[in-house]
Structures are given as C-alpha cells and as structure tokens.
Amino acid sequence: MTRNIRVVEVGPRDGLQNEKEVVTTATKIELIGRLVRTGLRDIEVASFVSPKWVPQMADHAEVMAGLPAAQCSPGVNYPLLTPNMKAFEAAIACGAKEVAIFAAASEGFSQKNINCSIAESIQRFVPLADEARRLGIRVRGYVSCVIACPYDGPIQPAKVAEVASRLLDLGSYEVSLGDTIGAGTPSSILKMLEAVARIVPATQLAGHYHDTFGMAVANVYASYEFGLSTFDSSIAGLGGCPYAKGATGNVATEDLVYLFNGLDAQTGVDLDALVDCAAWISNVLGRAPNSRVTRAMLAKRSQ
Numbered sequence: 001m002t003r004n005i006r007v008v009e010v011g012p013r014d015g016l017q018n019e020k021e022v023v024t025t026a027t028k029i030e031l032i033g034r035l036v037r038t039g040l041r042d043i044e045v046a047s048f049v050s051p052k053w054v055p056q057m058a059d060h061a062e063v064m065a066g067l068p069a070a071q072c073s074p075g076v077n078y079p080l081l082t083p084n085m086k087a088f089e090a091a092i093a094c095g096a097k098e099v100a101i102f103a104a105a106s107e108g109f110s111q112k113n114i115n116c117s118i119a120e121s122i123q124r125f126v127p128l129a130d131e132a133r134r135l136g137i138r139v140r141g142y143v144s145c146v147i148a149c150p151y152d153g154p155i156q157p158a159k160v161a162e163v164a165s166r167l168l169d170l171g172s173y174e175v176s177l178g179d180t181i182g183a184g185t186p187s188s189i190l191k192m193l194e195a196v197a198r199i200v201p202a203t204q205l206a207g208h209y210h211d212t213f214g215m216a217v218a219n220v221y222a223s224y225e226f227g228l229s230t231f232d233s234s235i236a237g238l239g240g241c242p243y244a245k246g247a248t249g250n251v252a253t254e255d256l257v258y259l260f261n262g263l264d265a266q267t268g269v270d271l272d273a274l275v276d277c278a279a280w281i282s283n284v285l286g287r288a289p290n291s292r293v294t295r296a297m298l299a300k301r302s303q
Helices: 011-015 025-037 060-065 085-093 107-114 118-135 157-170 186-197 216-226 253-262 271-285 292-302
Strands: 006-009 098-104 138-144 174-179 205-209 230-233
Touching: 006 253, 011 025, 025 060, 025 271, 060 085, 085 118, 098 107, 098 118, 098 157, 107 118, 118 138, 118 157, 138 157, 157 174, 157 186, 174 186, 174 230, 186 205, 186 216, 205 216, 216 230, 216 253, 230 253, 253 271, 253 292, 271 292
Parallel strands: 006 230, 098 138, 138 174, 174 205, 205 230
Antiparallel strands: none
C-alpha cells in the first residue's frame, strides 16, 4: 500500500539561521516562493528570537509581511519558531497560524541554548500553549539532542520520551525528534523511537535528522520502516546549529524526496523543481549544494 509522506521544509529557518553572511529578506522571500512551487506545503519560514542571539533571523516580521510577494499559494502552512510568550505574541501579530516550541533532552544543551533547565523551559511554554489553544493556533513541538549532546554526551532514550510526552501534554499536535549533532545511526535512532513510541504514538512523531556523519538518509529510512510518516528536511542540506559546533545541516530535501520516490511513497513534491531550487540558493550563498542527489542530477543534466 502506498504511503503518504509529509515533508516539513525547514531551510528558510533552520537552514539559514547559521549563515555567517547576512541573507537578504528578498532572498528569503524568493526562496520560500520557489519552495512553494516545488509542491512543499509545510515550510518553516522564520524564528522569532532575539537578533542578539540569532542575527540571521532579525527580519522575521519583514519575511512574514513579504509572503504574498513570494506568490505563496493557499493551503501552504508557514510555522514560526517561538521560544517564549513575547515571541509568540509577535508571531501572532504577524499572522502566524502555527508556531513551534522546543525543549532539549539534554540539560547541558538546554542551558547553553536558552539558559535554563529542561523543566524550566517547558514551564515557560505553559502560558503560550494556553493562549495558542484559546486562539486556535496549532503548536508543534521539537526535542533537541535526541541521540547525543555536544556537552552531555549520549542521551538516554527514556529522557527523550519524557520530554516528548511533556510537549504533547502541552498541546503539541506533533513532536519532531531532532538529532541535532547528527550522531545517530539506524540502531540508535530505533532504540530512541521505541522508547518514545511507548508514550507518544508514532503518528504524532516526526524525524529531524542532521547529516554530520552522513547517516541522515539511513536514519530517515529506519524511521519510515518504524512507522513515521513526517520528516523535516532542508533544501540543499543547508543548516547547522549555533549551539552545536560542527553540526551540519538537516538531511537535504532533495535526498529525502529521492529516497521516497524510490520507495513509491508519495510526497507531492517535484524532485526536478527541488534540484533547481537547491542549485539557485546554493549559488546565491556561493557554495556547492550539500545534497548528493542535487550534485548527481546537475552533473547528469550537463552531460
């Protein structure tokens, strides 16, 4: 039986947030428009965080205001990352219909990332979740460092399950499990998923796998076989984490779609259009695409 796969594109936010050179607002809006035209229907477009900590996201309001200029289609979902109530209120003022909240499965990462404990970080989201429920705003949860942490080392799967469960209890319709430093292998990913799925149904879980050690596609496949049907990815493999030195981008959206095309799973995304988009944004940023699929397809076209 053919399975439908939901691809959550995080390139405009997670992909660009770690870029050293400022990416213009116009470029971000153009990127979002190009992603929409590939068939993607869930595109995380910005993070409402302090410019002091993530300068690349300083133009979040301008990006939201520019979405109509990107020829964005009805039915496309544009979630925004909101780390606190102030950010949530700003996102709502810009027209947000879905927000993302996040916690870590590692105390060390939580302290470095948002300067508080895991328990404190989740408690901060209680009023946000209450207000989102009142306003009918969808909330998506993220758990960082589900396999390993750059500060605390390996993470126990039971801890990931605990944090994921708390985000679900807050009202998250889905919890995305992030291998933030890309240390996972299919074996470690499956052990983590087995623990989490005892508490949170697999239908409410998503995989968010970075490709630092080249295992992201293998981890996606293992998760797909386990029962997950939602995966986060980043165009051209863009990304990294300002609080996880050496971490590379998410699995490239092109690589993920190529995998699912080969499995006869339906993503609704045009691979050729994705490759064009990846080539374009990589050229704008002055580098080759990280995606092997894009590199291979571009090479084939040039023959």
